[in-house]
Amino acid sequence: MNNAVTDAVADLCRGVDTDPAAELHVAGTEPVLTSPYRVDAAAAATVAAATLAAGRLWQARGGPAPTVRVDVRHAALAFRSERYLRVDGRAPAVWADLSGDYRAADGWVRLHANYPAHREAITRALGVPEDRERVAAAVAERGAVEVEDTVVAVGGAAAALRTPAAWAEHPQGRTVAGLPLVAMERLGDAPARPLPAGDRPLDGVRVLDLTRVIAGPVAGRTLAAHGADVLRVGADHLALVPALVVDTGFGKRFTHLDLRTEPGRDALRELIRGADVLLQAYRPRALEALGFGPRECAALRPGLVYVSISAWGQDGPWRQRRGFDSLVQLATGIAWNDGAAVALPSQLLDHGTGWLAAMAAMVGLHRRHTVGGSWHARLSLARTARWLDGLGRASSAGSPTGEPAYPDDLMSRMDSDFGVLDHVRPPGALDGYTPRWDTPPRRPGADAPAWATAR
Incomplete structure (x- = not known):
């Protein structure tokens, strides 16, 4: 387990041209989650890399040389944080009734x-009608790909279960195979902008979080745990999953802007002018159509680190298709198990991509600190699925079975506007610094569109 984690961390660092040399201490050798994939190692590696x-950014700001510590169990269970969240002692619902896997005439x-x-x-x-039994009966009469195509054609989100081989031959699968796990490009020149010394790695760093669901919000939540001023931007008309708003909202403030209006766009432009990361x-x-693509934003704020997260990748025929972790698992063959759909034991593609996006943001900040420039990082859940598959298969010896126990020892409690929250603490640590969230999640739109930190 330890070697698998350290090797994966080294590969992740090399993928973004970062020196992997550092003291890395990996605790825990027992398998945690049941899966044919190396999900425990994947979680620990992405946490350690971020x-x-x-630590590298903190060192550049005058902090100590990084010594990274990651506990495999903590990392793996943090990738299930939404399952362990409790609001006033109760687990909030995460899935709507119609969401799920359905048997089609020729598959799932x-x-x-x-x-x-x-x-x-x-x-x-x-x-x-909106009735699960009626939906199941309708799906059972059709082919899986037919259902996928029909639902997607009217603006819905669906994915047929494919074999890994079928995905490898699919036009989108071939496109994803040619993409790096984390693509980073220099958008343009900007002077080096050294960050002042700070007590936390991201003290004084401003992050605009224009994301929903899990992957993007996890990236923002991770940056907040290292001290960033994170402002999440939503809108009244954008639907949310309440449980995920709470689970991914620690350490952030939450404002609403309607980017369909000129006042909303003007307010976002003003926020970008003061941001370090978007x-x-x-x-x-979609954002390019509104005037907020990476180059437009870098023109507003030279030195900006712009991080784009998508489901299927920034290129290819599916690039604009709606996608979520559970759908990507089926389409890419990650969920394929002798013709049945078997989900990963966590939303690993979401959480893993979120941690990798946080890593990319900090790598971009380090580059801006040392050599200048504006930077654009691109990641996707489908490419993270390919990376997970490339880690190999878990050993069957000693594999755990069933659900792990509720992780009382990894939980903390915090009061909030939603009620009393029990939540998983952020995993990973540096010698001299343990990440933390100082503030509870905020209700959507509760905060003004302004930065909390002064410049």
Whole structure:
């Protein structure tokens, strides 16, 4: 286990042209989560790589040389944080009733129905009311790919279960295979902008979080744990999953702007002029259409680190298709198990991509600190799935079975506007610094569109 983690961390660092040399202490050798994939090692490696990036940035600001510590169990269970969240002692619902895997006439298909518009698309595409039994009966009469195509055509989100070989031959699968795990490009010149010394790796760093669901919000939550001023930007008309708003909202403030209006766009431009990092998980080209693509934003704020997260990749025929972790697992063959759909034991593609996006943001900040420039990082859940598959298979010897126990020893409690929250603490640590969240999640739109930290 330890060697698998350290080797993966070294590969991740080399992938973004970062020196992997550092003291890395990996604790825990027992398997944690049941899966044919090396999910424990994947979680620990992405946590360690992001923590190392934080340590390198802190060192550049006058902190100590990084010594990274990661506990495999803590990392693996943190990738299930939404399952362990408790609000006033109760577990909030994460999945809508229609969401799930359905048996089709020739295989399996997954429907994503967590947003009202997606539920309506499913019922419209299948010609049935919003009833799980009626949806199941309609799906059973059709082919899996037919259901996928029909639901997607009317603005819904669905994915047929494919074999890994079928995905490898799919046009989008071939495109994803040619992409780096974390693509980083220099957007343009900007003077080096050294960060002042700080007590935390990201003290004084301002992060705009224009993301929803899990991957992007996890990236922002991770940066907040290292001291960043993170402002999440949503809108009244954008649907949210309440449980995920809470789980990924620690350490952030939350404002609403309507980017369909000129006042909303003006307010966002003003925020960008004062930002250091912009995280966005809109479908590719969507923000460009509003005037907030990476080059436009770098022109507003030379030296900006712009991080784009997508489901299927920034290129290819599926680049603008709606996608979520559970759908990507089926389409890419990650969930394939002798013809049945077997999900990973966590939303690993979401969480892993989120931690890698946080790493990319900090690598970009380090480059800006040392050599200048504006930077653009691109990641996708589909490419993270390919990386997970490339780690190999878990050993069957000593594999755990069933659900792990509720991790009381990894939980903390915090009061919030939502109630009393029990949540998983952030994993990973540096000698001299343990990441933490100082503030609870905020209700959507509760905060003004302004930075909390002064310049």
